[in-house]
Amino acid sequence: MTQKRLVPWLGVVADDYTGAADLAGMLVRVGVTTVQLLGVPLEEAEIPYAECLIISLKSRTMPTELAVAESVAAARWLSQRGAKQIYYKYCSTFDSTATGNIGPVTDALAHEVGAKLTVICPAVPENGRTVYQGNLFVHEKPLAESSMKDHPLTPMTDSNLIRLFERQSALSAGRVSLSTVRQGPTAIEQHFKLLIDSGVTVAVVDAVADDDLLAIGQAVRDEPLVTGSAGLALGMARARNSSRPIAPTSRPLPAGASVVLSGSCSAATQNQVAIFKATHPSYEIDPYRIKSGVDVVQEILDFAEFNLEKVPLIYSSADPNRVRQIQIDLGTSESADLIECTFAEVARRLVASGARRLVIAGGETSGAVVSGLGITALEVGREIDPGVPWTISLSNPPLALLLKSGNFGTDDVFTKAIEENYEQ
Numbered sequence: 001m002t003q004k005r006l007v008p009w010l011g012v013v014a015d016d017y018t019g020a021a022d023l024a025g026m027l028v029r030v031g032v033t034t035v036q037l038l039g040v041p042l043e044e045a046e047i048p049y050a051e052c053l054i055i056s057l058k059s060r061t062m063p064t065e066l067a068v069a070e071s072v073a074a075a076r077w078l079s080q081r082g083a084k085q086i087y088y089k090y091c092s093t094f095d096s097t098a099t100g101n102i103g104p105v106t107d108a109l110a111h112e113v114g115a116k117l118t119v120i121c122p123a124v125p126e127n128g129r130t131v132y133q134g135n136l137f138v139h140e141k142p143l144a145e146s147s148m149k150d151h152p153l154t155p156m157t158d159s160n161l162i163r164l165f166e167r168q169s170a171l172s173a174g175r176v177s178l179s180t181v182r183q184g185p186t187a188i189e190q191h192f193k194l195l196i197d198s199g200v201t202v203a204v205v206d207a208v209a210d211d212d213l214l215a216i217g218q219a220v221r222d223e224p225l226v227t228g229s230a231g232l233a234l235g236m237a238r239a240r241n242s243s244r245p246i247a248p249t250s251r252p253l254p255a256g257a258s259v260v261l262s263g264s265c266s267a268a269t270q271n272q273v274a275i276f277k278a279t280h281p282s283y284e285i286d287p288y289r290i291k292s293g294v295d296v297v298q299e300i301l302d303f304a305e306f307n308l309e310k311v312p313l314i315y316s317s318a319d320p321n322r323v324r325q326i327q328i329d330l331g332t333s334e335s336a337d338l339i340e341c342t343f344a345e346v347a348r349r350l351v352a353s354g355a356r357r358l359v360i361a362g363g364e365t366s367g368a369v370v371s372g373l374g375i376t377a378l379e380v381g382r383e384i385d386p387g388v389p390w391t392i393s394l395s396n397p398p399l400a401l402l403l404k405s406g407n408f409g410t411d412d413v414f415t416k417a418i419e420e421n422y423e424q
Helices: 017-029 064-080 102-113 161-168 185-197 210-219 230-240 267-277 287-291 296-306 320-330 332-352 363-373 413-418
Strands: 010-014 034-038 052-056 085-089 118-121 129-132 135-138 173-176 202-205 225-228 257-262 282-284 313-315 355-361 377-385 388-393 400-404
Touching: 010 017, 010 064, 010 230, 017 034, 017 052, 017 085, 017 230, 017 363, 017 377, 017 388, 017 400, 052 064, 064 085, 064 102, 085 102, 085 230, 102 118, 102 161, 102 225, 118 210, 118 230, 161 173, 161 202, 173 185, 185 202, 185 210, 210 230, 225 230, 257 267, 257 332, 257 363, 257 413, 267 282, 267 313, 267 355, 267 413, 282 296, 287 320, 287 332, 296 313, 296 332, 320 332, 332 355, 332 363, 355 363, 355 413, 363 400, 377 413, 388 413
Parallel strands: 010 052, 010 085, 034 052, 085 225, 118 202, 118 225, 173 202, 257 313, 257 355, 282 313, 355 400
Antiparallel strands: 034 377, 129 135, 377 388, 388 400
């Protein structure tokens, strides 16, 4: 008898690779089988067996027209494979420029699925991201006063989600207050109807605790499009699976050498790099030397191969002042391309030399490395920190990849990652 193929109840369009892994890890935590796809699959691609399919894009900072086109293509592919809901996943710090891409992509996806109302809720309380009175907070600081104000690509200078969204979107936004959320799913749904009747098509919903996200998850159960960070997706999964026992989904990581690659310039990652390099050999990538024609890739390979048993760290993470100077001297896009291409080539050649476990910090860095390795799908394992799971590539040879968002992870996340060897 042929086994019935599982139809996904959730299809996720994620705007970067680490954000996708963040959400995937949280779903696996509550027993949702999850596969992360890297880029929009071909029409004839075999459908992975999973309750949730996530298509990871690199759309956060790409030109808006291209970001919209890729996001719509991803949503269409997921819908055609049976996904009952589309979830647009962006960063919990709402990373975007004044012109996009969160607003334009949300507009296009709402039109694609015929949504009457779309929820915006980037809260992840366990990682210090909360929404109150329509404003986004990072560890109790307004977004615009957090370290995100210095982000090299998407500096966030406003904390109000309605203002941030409406600057980018043709849709009108309203708010669902925390007091309404605390009254439960029925009250939230009733407020959705009031917003729709008043001509509002986007609802920014307050959430400061996990139970708030559970209530919202119950209220949006039948909505064709929901948007947010990993927290609300977890709330949706908890609402759906509340009576189902949680089954382990992880298998052993592939054996082999480990390497840490860090391109994120977030304050959290800078601290993680400083702690790890105190006990491990490290190499700092200098974009000026790459630009001048020095074979930096070969230097890194020589360094890494000599230190492979000690788990080397290769990094370009730097403080905001240094990043700004590099961008002035070399150009924002060109300096980023120089570093990303270096990481991608280094990763490809290290894997060819036998490395099998890569810990990668930063969304752009993760995207460059995974694309450079030609990986198209990942099985998602369990988290080592909230939002930081190991994944295993569905490729030959299989590779263990930990794709860490720049702002996530405890100070010793790199050490915990390289010591991990979980069993089923």
